[in-house]
Amino acid sequence: MSRKHGILIVDDSAFMRKVITEIVSGSGRYEVVDTARDGMEALESLKRHNGAIDVVTLDINMPRMDGLSCLREIMKQKPTRVVMVSSLTSEGAQETIQALEDGAVDFICKPGGSISIEFKGIGPQFLQVLDQAMASRIPTPNTRSRTIVVNHRVERATASHMGGGPRKLVAIASSTGGPKALAQFLPAIPADIGAAMVVVQHMPAKFTALLAERLNEICKIRVKEAADGDRLSAGLCLVAPGGRHMEVSRDGIVKLNDSPAIGGLRPCADLTFRTMAPMAGRRAVGVVLTGMGKDGTEGCNAFKKNGCRILAESQETALIYGMPRNVIETRIADAAYPIHELPQAVVDAVDAI
Numbered sequence: 175m176s177r178k179h180g181i182l183i184v185d186d187s188a189f190m191r192k193v194i195t196e197i198v199s200g201s202g203r204y205e206v207v208d209t210a211r212d213g214m215e216a217l218e219s220l221k222r223h224n225g226a227i228d229v230v231t232l233d234i235n236m237p238r239m240d241g242l243s244c245l246r247e248i249m250k251q252k253p254t255r256v257v258m259v260s261s262l263t264s265e266g267a268q269e270t271i272q273a274l275e276d277g278a279v280d281f282i283c284k285p286g287g288s289i290s291i292e293f294k295g296i297g298p299q300f301l302q303v304l305d306q307a308m309a310s311r312i313p314t315p316n317t318r319s320r321t322i323v324v325n326h327r328v329e330r331a332t333a334s335h336m337g338g339g340p341r342k343l344v345a346i347a348s349s350t351g352g353p354k355a356l357a358q359f360l361p362a363i364p365a366d367i368g369a370a371m372v373v374v375q376h377m378p379a380k381f382t383a384l385l386a387e388r389l390n391e392i393c394k395i396r397v398k399e400a401a402d403g404d405r406l407s408a409g410l411c412l413v414a415p416g417g418r419h420m421e422v423s424r425d426g427i428v429k430l431n432d433s434p435a436i437g438g439l440r441p442c443a444d445l446t447f448r449t450m451a452p453m454a455g456r457r458a459v460g461v462v463l464t465g466m467g468k469d470g471t472e473g474c475n476a477f478k479k480n481g482c483r484i485l486a487e488s489q490e491t492a493l494i495y496g497m498p499r500n501v502i503e504t505r506i507a508d509a510a511y512p513i514h515e516l517p518q519a520v521v522d523a524v525d526a527i
């Protein structure tokens with residue numbers, strides 16, 4: 175019989191440690207190896223229980239050493255799967271976006287505040303996040319500084335559009351591990367790519383707006399969260415808003431809706447890509463990055479039927495290989511690349527359109 179997966183719970187609230195312990199212990203597949211009140215205790219526990227801890231659940235706001243500082247030390251000293259336990263405040267969301275860039279696998283929001291009496295009610299969702307974390311590879315130290323050379327000009331783009339919608343499109347699907355992958359991939363896309371871009375990243379409302387803001391700060395192209403009525407434009411990357419579906423009309427206009435989740439997902443990349451395919455014709459490039467499940471495969475198939483090129487992140491760098499593996503194994507993907515090689519592959523594919 176295989177051992178249960180070991181969890182280290184890090185939270186300065188004794189109440190939250192107790193609630194999370196009860197959820198984990200009642201799962202039947204996880205056990206609490208230790209708990210810690212702050213980042214310093216967490217680092218000591220990881221050393222003391224060497225090899226027994228599979229996932230760390232990490233609060234953000236703690237005394238002595240906060241969650242972000244602890245996460246960075248974990249990635250330096252002993253990379254381990256980390257799930258952030260975040261508040262729903264704007265500050266908490268910003269810190270969570272930073273944590274995902276710094277190596278956290280995923281996050282879960284505390285409903286109702288930092289000491290959440292409602293947390294037990296999201297126990298099944300929390301265990302699902304732990305399951306996804308265990309399905310991921312152990313993260314590698316941050317590689318955002320890795321040099322990527324793309325053979326295009328690098329000045330900042332000015333978004334523009336052509337009548338009837340942009341002539342070239344890049345559609346990107348990503349999920350767990352996506353924020354870090356996007357922070358490596360999109361900044362290497364040159365300002366003169368000459369294509370409109372769309373990202374469907376599985377995240378809750380509020381987080382996608384902050385993700386878009388963060389990406390806009392570090393990218394040469396312009397990045398923003400999509401709003402109803404936005405037009406796809408060359409040099410502009412629109413991020414589908416969390417909690418809403420995004421469709422695109424034949425003339426390149428964004429239409430948001432609150433229709434039911436598809437396969438538990440809203441936004442859903444398959445839906446967005448399917449609506450883009452008639453407008454795109456042969457002029458699109460589909461890209462599938464890290465994530466659990468198979469969202470993006472059906473949508474990319476709609477592009478593929480038009481003769482579009484489909485690219486995927488390779489197993490070498492994908493935090494969770496589910497989404498890219500599915501588009502590869504169904505033979506919809508034309509090629510797979512590690513994340514640091516994807517920008518040039520996308521640029522080459524756009525140039526060939």
